[in-house]
Amino acid sequence: MTTMFGVSMSTIAVVMLALMGACLLGVGFIAWRNRTMFWLGVRNLPRRKAQTVLIVFGLMLATLIIASALTIGDTLTYSLKKVVYDRAGTIDLLLQPGALQNGQIVRNPLEDSWFDASVAGNVQAKIAGNPAVTALAPAVVAPVALLDETTKQAEPMVDVIGLDPHDAAAFGGVPAHGGGTVDLAALKAGEIAVNQTLADSIQGKPGDKLTIYTHGAPQTFTIARIAGNAGLGGGIADNGKAVILSLPAARTLIGPEAAGKYNAMVASAPGGVQGSIKNIPAAKDALTAATAGTGLVVDPFKQDAMNQSEQIGNLFTSFFLVFGLFAIAAGVMLIFLIFVMLAAERRGEMGMARAVGTKRRHLIQTFVAEGAAYDLLAAAIGALAGVGVAFGMVGVLGSLLSGNVDGGFTIVPHVELRSLAIAYALGVVVTFLTIVVSSWRVSRLNIVAAIRDLDDAKKPGGTWRGLVVGIVGVGLGAFMAANAGTKAALFYSGVSLLILAATLILRRLRLPSRLNYTLAGGALVVFWGMPFSTSDRIFGKHDGGFEMFFISGLMMVAGAALLIINNADLLVGALNAVGGVASRYVPALKMGTAYPLTNRFRTGLTLYMFALIIFVLVMMAAMSANFDKFFNDPARTTGGWDVIGTVLPTSPIKNDDLRGALAANGVQLNDFTAIGGVAQAPRQKTQAHNANGAGQAGGVSVAGVSDDWLAQTGYHLQARAAGYADDAAVWQALRQNPNLAVVDSFLLQNAGPNRFTVAGIDSKATTFQPVKIELQAENGPAHELTVIGVTDTSVGDVGGLYINLTTLNQVFGPQPVTNWFFRLRPGLDAKAEAHTLRAALLANGMQAQSIQEMVAQNNSVELGFFNLLEGFIALGLVVGIAALGVVSFRAVVERRQQIGMLRAIGFARSMVSLSFLVESFFITTLGIVAGTAMGAVLARNLFTSGGMTGGQPISFFIPWDRVGLFAVIALAAALLMTIVPARQAGRVTPAEALRFE
DSSP, X not given: XXXXXXXXXXXXXXXXXXXXXXXXXXXXXXXXHOHHHHHHHHTHHHHOHHHHHXXXXXXXXXXXXXXXXXXXXXXXXXXHHHHHHHHHTTOOEEEEESEEETTEEEOOTTXXXXXXXXXXXXXXXXXXXXXXXXXXXXXXXXXXXEXXXXXXXXXXXXXXXXXXXXXXXXXXXXXXXXXXXXXXXXXXXXXXXXXXXXXXXXXXXXXXXXXXXXXXXXXXXXXXXXXXXXXXXXXXXXXXXXXXXXXXXHHHHHOGGGTTEESEXXXXXXXXXXHGGGGHHHHHHHHHHHTTTTTEEEEOHHHHHHHHHHHHHHHHHHHHHHHXXXXXXXXXXXXXXXXXXXXXXXXXXXXXXXXXXXXXXHHHHHHHHHHHHHHHHHHHXXXXXXXXXXXXXXXXXXXXXXXXXXXXXXXXXXXXXXXXXXXXHHXXXXXXXXXXXXXXXXXXXXXXXXXXXXXXXXXXXOOHHHHHHHHHHHHHHHHHHHTOTTBHHHHXXXXXXXXXXXHHHHHHTTOOHHHHHHHHHHHHHHHHHSOHHHHXXXXXXXXXXXXXXXXXXXXXXXXXXXHHHTTHHHHHGGGGGGTTTSGGGHHHHHHHHHHHHHSHHHHHHHHHHHHHHHHHXXXXXXXXXXXXXXXXXXXXXXXXXXXXXXXXXXXXXXXGOHHHHHHHTXXXXXXXXXXXXEEEEOGGGEEEEETTSOXXXXXXXXXXXXXXXXXXXXXXXXXXXXXXXXXXXXXXXXXXXXXEEEEEGGGGSOOSTTBXXXXXXXXXXXXXXXXXXXXXXXXXXXXXXXXXXXXXXXXXXXXXXXXXXXXXXXXXXXXXXXXXXXXXXXXXXXXXXXXXXXHHTGGGTOEEEEHHHHHHHHHHHHHHHHHHHHHHHHHHHHHHHHHHHHHHHHHHHHTXXXXXXXXXXXXXXXXXXXXXHHHHHHHHHHHHHHHHHHHHHHHHHHHHTTTTXXXXXXXXXXXXXXHHHHHHHHHHHHHHHHHHHHHHXXXXXXXXXXXXX
């Protein structure tokens, strides 16, 4: 990757390394000015090896998450760019007739896209000698369908590429599979070359007989050579599958319209396959000037593809980083917890040091030095481990994408040294800053109480400093909320800050702690958990992005943690009811819950870490399950149709008589209970605008649906105009009235410049008043239409504006039907029937597919990505489990005297061990409950409000089986992590513990 969040990766690397340098300078300053304190801190690493391993493991997790996200971005960007280089080869730019729309060439395949050879000659003459373009050649490119008579494998969509052999040499020739080049001039009459992608698709090899269909007329050829896929071997083919011929042979194959003409030109910029990227802009400018007035448009497709690769890499990195923020936040709290535990263990030692004259700043320096040593080691391990985790995850992602990308897609593991530097530096900085804050906090102690190993006395009403902080926090929160405008992040964060800061003021006013923090926790849960519609009515509508997901999680879980930890003693009271049933274990149960309630801060922090990860896991599970339910609902995705087929616009069904064509090819017509057709008008030849002048005018995809299609379709509508009882009534009205229209939901959203947007229909509404729009063909009269319905998904693979086929032909002239829908009689297999249709209508380039299979295939990537994110987020559970491990291991050391007292008064070893297990189970269970409840609430609000489904409320459900699995795994892992310290605690002898200092 070269950028992240719009900022250069090089800039980020420089800034992060500078910040890391500043942190290390601070440590160096400590070592220089106060070497004694420095070595007192660093010496703890080799002295306590087991502790060092545990701490390093906990500290490395934040760096691991960061390194994983950056490595995933690097790998995807590199892999996608490699695909571009491997396919485009030496071709950098493409020149074709058409119009430039939103930065892309838009062509109408039904219109004459050919230009005279004189046009190509003039462009070549103008560009001759210009160093910005190293090669320029005209070509013919046309779609055909073919059948390998040897293997009986068909391919309905293949591009024929015709080149002059002399021109091909300027691009390094047509690459041959396995090395060398294909000599087009050496191909004999009836011989062709096919590229490797096509050969793999039809299982073809040299010597195979091919039947190629153009305009329905078959011609026979023999495969002479297998070409490579790069450059002239298929780099300009729409789906990468190509037949390559010399120019005269290609023109003969295509037909009379290609005689003496071309329909494309290819060009190269200096620099070779990869080095040309930086020179493409200059080549584009030169070619644009040379093609002025010719109707040709210059498309720098290689550069555009590289930019898209970068954007995709950035998108995936952003996804993983944002979701990883939950684990990073938990990791930061774990760092804080570790140093709180270290301070508790060394409390007496710190008190003695202060008693003999050590200043508080010296204690801070000692902890900072020790923490920095842990930090540098943990960040290195985390960065390397993150690369390994990322490589494993992108391997899974590659398997998801391989079947959904033309020609397949191979993930090539790759990481930039720059990304490793950023991950390491960022891990060091985040951890170091947390260490400084925690060191500052733990250095505050009462010398006498520390020496005697007593807790510091706390003032019941808090401190004046806390009151000042509370007043400032309330003021800042109120200011943020009042000046947020429509920005959700600012408003909701401001109100949350106000609620939390108010606890400091109320504490100073002597409000009981339970009531104070219960009110604050309840307010946060209610404020963030209320349905969006209720929130909009009370506070007004605010707009937020993906950042709200992270902020919501932090605040909702914080509220739940405050509620639970300050009222958990009420739950403990239920243990008294167990006395008559399991009286033997009641002491261990009570001891296991007493200590967490005594140390509420430490327990609350551990609970919060666990709850935060469970929250996001529940959210992801709910999103995945509900998306699957929504997008795989046959009523929404199939409309009652089983198979969709598409024919070539250049080889449509004669007279649109599909039934006659099927019967002529031996297909049993009684296999189909309904057949409907859809014709499409090219977007670049359309113009639409709202009749009242509102919204945005521009191009739009227009689908003309046949009478048979309208009579049989069952596609679901998300909204209907007033007066229509159900969806069927809308489709039947469209059948009977040529002046009505239905739009898909995407037309309610602004899709960019020159794209038509329907005004007057709320994207979240289920009913609306009819809206009038006007549609016209290029240079044609306007035709007024009334919109009476909105689909919640595209109809098959067509979308945009749906009108009666008769209306389409009136506005745009006769248009052939290219999309056909089939409903099968019960008992037939849609996949098998799709194969039958492809074979029967091969001459028309029929591509047929089971609609349900197509939907499942399209959704498999999204669902797989959700599952992959769940796995990534589950790394955060390691943070929570590590936290319990830290708490449990340190608790054994910290509470050795208490363990000795318990053993002295009769507690058996098993009872001591059980109390530690109960403690771990208690904290983990509370965290799971808090995280699950808050995750379920937020997920429900998102889906029932339509926030995740394009404005459509749905029937929401929680996948309790997956949530239960997360809970079981978390509990099992937590107990497993506690077994060793619990057994260790049980083996402590009373005499040894009571002598412990």
